[in-house]
Amino acid sequence: MMQGIERLKGVWNIVPTPFQENGDLDEASIATLVDFVVGCGVDGMTILGVMGEAAKLSDAERSAVIAATLAAAEGRVPVCVGVTHAATDRAVAYAREAQALGAHSVMLAPPALSRPNDAAVRRHYFAVAEAVDLPIVVQDHPASSGVWMSAEFLASLAGESTKCRVVKLEEEPSPPKIRRLLAANPELTVLGGLGGIMLLEELRAGAAGTMTGFGFPEILVDIVRRFFAGDQDGAREVFYRATRSSASRTSRSSTFPSASSSTSAGARSPPRACGRPAARSTRARSPTSTTCWFDSICQPPPGPERLPAMEVELVVVGGTVVTPSGPQRVGIAMDQGRIVAITLDEALPPARERFDATGLHVIPGVIDTHTHARDPSVDAREDFGSATAAAAAGGITTILEMPISTPSVHSADVLRARVAAVQPKAYVDFGLYGGAAGDNLDRIAGLAEAGAVGFKTFRTPLPAGRENEFIGLCAPEAADYLRALERVAVTGLVAAVHAEDAGMLARNQAALQGAGDRGPLSHARWRPPVVETTSAAESIGLAREAIARLQLAHCSTPDVVALAVDARADGIVVTVETCPHYLFLTQADLERHGPYAKINPPLRSSEDVERLWAHVAAGDVDVIGSDHSPFLVEEKEPFWGDMWRALPGAPGLESLLPLMLSAVADGRITLERMVALTSGNAARIFALRDKGAIRVGADADLTLVDLVRPGVIDTSRWLTRSRGTARVWDGKPVRGAIVATLVRGRTVFRDGMLRGAPGWGRLVSPAA
Incomplete structure (x- = not known):
């Protein structure tokens, strides 16, 4: 020894x-x-x-x-x-x-x-x-x-x-x-x-x-x-x-007297008074206060005859709690939006409400890293209320909303205006990406200071007719993107990239349209894997030069994941996001569902899907995002014969978790790996320190699931306004059901019903 x-x-x-x-x-x-x-x-x-x-x-x-x-x-x-x-x-x-x-x-x-x-x-x-x-x-x-x-x-x-x-x-x-x-x-x-x-x-x-x-x-x-x-x-x-x-006094704040001060009221008398004055301040912390889990520690404990009973707002008992070290049979106590205790059920404090989770698993609330509510924009497609209600129904407690809106989130003023517009509608917590491109370079720092959760850039040109939605978002040229990455690197935030090569897209489009190729599979031929891998490789190289933290958004091909794995070995900070449609759908679904399965990047071959699953199981993929992208039936249905005119995207907030639970049931991944993919890794990558894990002091964001309940996805019951365009998921068998969703200790969805209120959700930003 x-x-x-x-x-x-x-x-x-x-x-x-x-x-x-x-x-x-x-x-x-x-x-x-x-x-x-x-x-x-x-x-x-x-x-x-x-x-x-x-x-x-x-x-x-x-x-x-x-x-x-x-x-x-x-x-x-x-x-x-x-x-x-x-x-x-x-x-x-x-x-x-x-x-x-x-x-x-x-x-x-x-x-x-x-x-x-x-x-x-x-x-x-x-x-x-x-x-x-x-x-x-x-x-x-x-x-x-x-x-x-x-x-x-x-x-x-x-x-x-x-x-x-x-x-x-x-x-x-x-x-x-x-x-x-x-x-x-x-x-x-x-x-x-x-x-x-x-x-x-x-x-x-x-x-x-x-x-x-x-x-x-x-x-x-x-x-x-x-x-x-x-x-x-x-x-x-x-x-x-x-x-x-x-624990009955955890909401109070106090400090020890300094060595030279007189004993404060309630403090233990000298010589037991000790020096614990003000804590060193941080960016968002008062320089004259400090708190810990047992805060009033200079107060003497009461005797047994006057022992106070700590009552908390809610306890969850009887369930199996999924922690980073594995499932545990423990209970959880919540108060004032936070987890205040994790212990055996019999040791939990009394509570005003008791949730019996017998037979259920309790996992950290899902963090969706890729949501497009696009509010304000076309309300008939979606607004923040319907999107966050759908998120709650899908077991999602935090959405990270992309910057596409009218106008796009390309400046601090727009970000603050968007927060003011959407927060009163929000059922779950949310973060907002800002845009980063050559046309808003001087506004990137301000977006970070205003609370952006990260930045998003499209390596594709501005979509015709949607220019106002994409200000500060598109950087198809390498020089522009490098300048944007350099500005983002200074903020320390994540730079998420939609990687598709603009030159290849233009060339392929001209050739296919010239040949009259307008059917469902024309979309896959327009954007083959090489379009994505070429842009991803260039983006990784530019991130290396800028010393930026890069996230490859919605990776559809295993070759892009392999690029990220190699880059990490070279010391480049690259994380990988993929989506359920690239894991559960193939080009056969594109042919079957036509414009309803038009998504950028497109669905891939069954062989690519299996190789992508291998990367997921190996830990090479960091997060699963929904890429929820709502559109109307009239923006899809008329274009079976002309895929070029259909708008790209499909809803997915309410299918993400049921599909991933099915992957657990099928043995593709472990439950712990699924939790990391849908919650823990996102919290780490985006520095959301109060999210992503079931631990004392964290936000009480919980999703209660039944791992064995079989079901079929019924999109007619979905809460998103774009449920009519979710045909790729309708009727799909799943194994695993969402029973309840809790956001900061409040039940917002339970037993198939929305229980929360708009305005409960709040903005989350990366910790300092």
């Missing part, structure tokens, strides 16, 4: 970093904090973690915090120092400094990567392990790192390096993963976290203790010591008394 690992057990308190009111480091309060924590009987302390706001400190401030903490500790307890950094060389430098200053151990989270992978994470940890002779606490907190590490990966990491045999596990719910970890590698030491909210079950699962910032360390010490002394009943009594009393 690595020397020092044996001390990483019991209760290790994560200590906040104190700041003065002006944001400067409050070094005088560090000694007060240390004395307070040591006085609570903890086994160790951890500094410069997430709660310690390490990311907001300069290197000089980091050094000052470490030195002051170690000096104040005086060897009374060991000190673990957080050394997390996205750059491996910086993490190594931090670890070496911590060792030189006398740290007992270091804590390291995986690096923030545009596309996390096990090999890169392993190299990061091994580089730090080779640089220092200290135990490394592997921090598994995907909510902050954006990286999900499997139990198998963590076990193998510990097997390859004896320095990486302690895991601070904070993937919710934590107890099942603790069991899997210890089963995979019994030599691991696992510590819980998460404010102690699952401490009792973590200990029962085999945890050696907890490393967390809960503000009453002595309570955790009491629980852990009772548990390991064999007094499990006593540990349970203390645990539930503490969790209920603390």
Whole structure:
């Protein structure tokens, strides 16, 4: 065993970093904090973690915090120092400094990567392990790192390096993963976290203790010591008394007095007052406030005779909750739009409403990365109310709306006007793309500042007769697109591209129309796979030059996915979106449904579909978007004999999830992979930190599904106004049904009925 690992057990308190009111480091309060924590009987302390706001400190401030903490500790307890950094060389430098200053151990989270992978994470940890002779606490907190590490990966990491045999596990719910970890590698030491909210079950699962910032360390010490002394009943009594009393005050905000201030009302009296003044401010955060899951931590817990009962708005019980680590039989408590607890059903707090999900699976609400509501435009086709109602019926809790509207979203003013116009109609949350092309270069930065979720560019010419809908959206020329990508790269947002080569399209169109080819398959001949792969290859090259984050939208051909895989190996940030129509339909459907199956890019051969599925199963495809594109029957039906005149697109908000659930039932992909494709990856790519996963603190966006219920798609019951043009899906057998959709804790769809109200949906934007 690595020397020092044996001390990483019991209760290790994560200590906040104190700041003065002006944001400067409050070094005088560090000694007060240390004395307070040591006085609570903890086994160790951890500094410069997430709660310690390490990311907001300069290197000089980091050094000052470490030195002051170690000096104040005086060897009374060991000190673990957080050394997390996205750059491996910086993490190594931090670890070496911590060792030189006398740290007992270091804590390291995986690096923030545009596309996390096990090999890169392993190299990061091994580089730090080779640089220092200290135990490394592997921090598994995907909510902050954006990286999900499997139990198998963590076990193998510990097997390859004896320095990486302690895991601070904070993937919710934590107890099942603790069991899997210890089963995979019994030599691991696992510590819980998460404010102690699952401490009792973590200990029962085999945890050696907890490393967390809960503000009453002595309570955790009491629980852990009772548990390991064999007094499990006593540990349970203390645990539930503490969790209920603390959770009942989660909506309040308070701060600790500084070392030099007098004791505030309600705070524990000296010498137990500790220095936790204002948190360092961020772009959207007040510089004088800070919150955590147990917020009023300077208030003494009430005695048993006055224990308050925390009542939440809603609990979901009886279901199987799909987490990043797999399905778990746990319940979920929701309040004020957020998930406030994930635990065993019997441990959930009382609630005003109780949803019995027996027999159902609870998955994160779907994020549709590719929606065209086009509001304001032709209301008879769709408006934001009908589109978001359809989304709710389809299990979708957030849509990312493309910038096509009248006018297009090509400036900050248009984006703000569009938000004002559509938000009162929205049943689900929504993000808005902005356009990025040669004719709005100077407006790209403003769109990002106004809250655009990303940018969209068409590599095709302006559609005739729809010029006002496509201002700032089309860049068929490479030079124009490169300039647009360079501007988008500065914002840090995603550049989504519709990749089809304009020159090839023009040449093919002239040849086909000249030959009188106007039938359904003329559309496929007009836009063969080479049209898409040529444009995708050029777009990837331009993204490399601009150092931009590229998303290849609605990939229809496996050759484009292969291009993306190769580009990633070269270090280019490229993500891939495909759509259900490229996975469940073929050119035979184009021939069968004619103008109703006219979609850009077109449907492909059955061989291409199978190869595309192979990429999906292999993890090469990142997200599934609906590409919901509403039109009227009169814009489709008259053009069976002239496909060139039919408008391209088909509705898909209400078919996306039933089709993907069918793929799970058919064994094409796992349920966990489907959740990543329809929710988790989108949240990561677009930095929607409150979305995409079922975890404490996240938005309570949930979709409840019956995985085994057979059915047939009946488009006559759809809520989209374009249901009449959904003939490609009508009558298609599916296996899996959407039972309910919850957006921020409110039921907006249940048992076939729209239950929400327009205006509940709100704008979402990438986190800073």
